[in-house]
Amino acid sequence: MQKMVIEGGYPLSGNISVSGAKNSVVALIPAALLANGVSVIENVPDIRDVYVMKDIAEELGAVVDYKKNENMLIINAAPARKTKVSEEKAGRARASYYFLGALLGRFGKATVPMPGGCNFGGRPIDLHIKGFETLGATVTEDEDVVVATTKDTLFGQEIYLDFPSVGATINIMLAACRAEGRTFIRNAACEPHIVDVANFLNAMGARITGAATGTIRIDGVDEMHGAVHSVIPDQIEAGTYMIAAAAVGKDVTVCNVIPRHMEFLTDKLIQMGVKVEEGGDSIRVSACENPKAINFTTTPYPGFPTDLQPQMVTFLTVAKGESKVREGVWNNRFQYVDELKLLGADIFAEGQNATVHGVPFLTGAQVRATDLRAGAAMIIAGLMAKGKTVITELEHIDRGYEGIEEKLRAIGAHIQRIEE
Numbered sequence: 001m002q003k004m005v006i007e008g009g010y011p012l013s014g015n016i017s018v019s020g021a022k023n024s025v026v027a028l029i030p031a032a033l034l035a036n037g038v039s040v041i042e043n044v045p046d047i048r049d050v051y052v053m054k055d056i057a058e059e060l061g062a063v064v065d066y067k068k069n070e071n072m073l074i075i076n077a078a079p080a081r082k083t084k085v086s087e088e089k090a091g092r093a094r095a096s097y098y099f100l101g102a103l104l105g106r107f108g109k110a111t112v113p114m115p116g117g118c119n120f121g122g123r124p125i126d127l128h129i130k131g132f133e134t135l136g137a138t139v140t141e142d143e144d145v146v147v148a149t150t151k152d153t154l155f156g157q158e159i160y161l162d163f164p165s166v167g168a169t170i171n172i173m174l175a176a177c178r179a180e181g182r183t184f185i186r187n188a189a190c191e192p193h194i195v196d197v198a199n200f201l202n203a204m205g206a207r208i209t210g211a212a213t214g215t216i217r218i219d220g221v222d223e224m225h226g227a228v229h230s231v232i233p234d235q236i237e238a239g240t241y242m243i244a245a246a247a248v249g250k251d252v253t254v255c256n257v258i259p260r261h262m263e264f265l266t267d268k269l270i271q272m273g274v275k276v277e278e279g280g281d282s283i284r285v286s287a288c289e290n291p292k293a294i295n296f297t298t299t300p301y302p303g304f305p306t307d308l309q310p311q312m313v314t315f316l317t318v319a320k321g322e323s324k325v326r327e328g329v330w331n332n333r334f335q336y337v338d339e340l341k342l343l344g345a346d347i348f349a350e351g352q353n354a355t356v357h358g359v360p361f362l363t364g365a366q367v368r369a370t371d372l373r374a375g376a377a378m379i380i381a382g383l384m385a386k387g388k389t390v391i392t393e394l395e396h397i398d399r400g401y402e403g404i405e406e407k408l409r410a411i412g413a414h415i416q417r418i419e420e
């Protein structure tokens with residue numbers, strides 16, 4: 001078993017670079033299967049979810065070459081013929097559901113077991129299914145296996161999402177690329193990776209407009225070809241490093257970011273008293289003496305993202321005063337709070353609300369990475385705490401952060417991984 005050991009209290013300084021966006025690349029790989037040709041995806045992070053999605057693409061018959069040292073994926077989707085994802089593979093990543101939209105679009109049928117991924121309470125895909133059905137597909141769910149088929153073709157339609165779901169927006173967009181006629185997705189999600197996926201699809205021959213506006217228009221096309229695309233920087237990884245720098249940074253520059261994608265966080269950190277300066281593609285962050293408590297609610301983009309909630313709560317554990325946090329996206333995303341309490345944090349969490357009372361300092365302890373972002377939060381907690389923090393269940397962290405220990409070590413963190 002691997003463990004991460006952090007000796008806290010060492011200030012961070014220097015440049016830390018952000019990799020390509022996990023939540024974009026896990027959609028770009030299935031998207032590549034819409035083409036009858038070769039796509040090249042650049043700036044691909046070396047994380048476990050990429051390997052899972054690559055395995056599934058290969059299971060479906062695509063030929064995939066991952067040039068890890070160049071962060072490049074070459075996907076030849078021409079030989080892909082199969083339309084059924086195995087249960088074992090689908091269970092390894094939440095994003096396996098994107099193969100539903102991609103296979104339905106290209107072959108008119110798809111069989112995908114209900115996906116795995118982090119557990120934040122119920123993670124239904126009813127909005128995805130409603131979207132496919134509106135496009136004319138027949139969708140059945142039998143023993144947690146989703147089967148979507150169309151007799152002839154999909155037909156463009158108006159689809160209203162009850163909630164701006166990231167997954168449903170992308171999945172419907174994938175299927176609608178090959179539908180006959182025009183589709184509108186209304187109340188669509190606006191996250192930066194929605195735009196990234198739309199850009200890739202357009203480069204493949206799709207006709208999509210309006211990504212990032214809340215209404216996405218897709219004019220179906222008969223054929224799609226391979227394309228070359230570079231993944232946008234990971235907004236959540238960038239935010240994780242900004243928060244780490246705010247908590248224990250002397251002078252840290254987070255490089256390879258799109259500052260506009262980080263405004264929700266920049267604003268909150270400045271409110272807390274942290275010094276934040278935006279550059280062209282970098283953000284410089286320096287910790288302050290006595291960070292102030294703040295309140296925030298997670299909401300879909302451009303609001304404060306749920307995927308930075310655990311990291312921000314961790315920082316707030318030492319902010320002076322009382323902070324109130326509301327989780328507005330998932331109904332069960334405070335499981336990690338018990339771990340922070342082991343380090344001496346004073347947090348009361350109930351349902352979708354948490355109240356944090358700042359304490360003077362955290363003290364190292366053994367904690368679990370209960371999910372991916374909770375794992376990132378434990379790393380930040382370990383950097384902040386006095387003494388030694390040991391983190392277990394690292395497989396969650398490895399799903400989504402490329403070389404996080406190496407990157408943090410290079411700017412002064414005392415962090416290592418040990419095998420036991």
Ligand code: EPU
Pocket residue numbers: 023026094095118122123124125126127128129163164165166167168189305306307329330331372373400
């Ligand atoms: N929802 C439904 N029905 C649906 C789909 C979603 O009720 O059919 C609800 C969910 O239960 C949740 C809310 O809508 O309450 C938001 O879900 P969304 O569909 O937006 O989430 P997702 O697509 O399953 C992606 C990210 C998550 C991130 C959320 C929200 C991927 C692979 N995952 O999940 O990322 O938390 O969007 O931004 O893109 C992570 O990276 O750590 C992570 C969990």
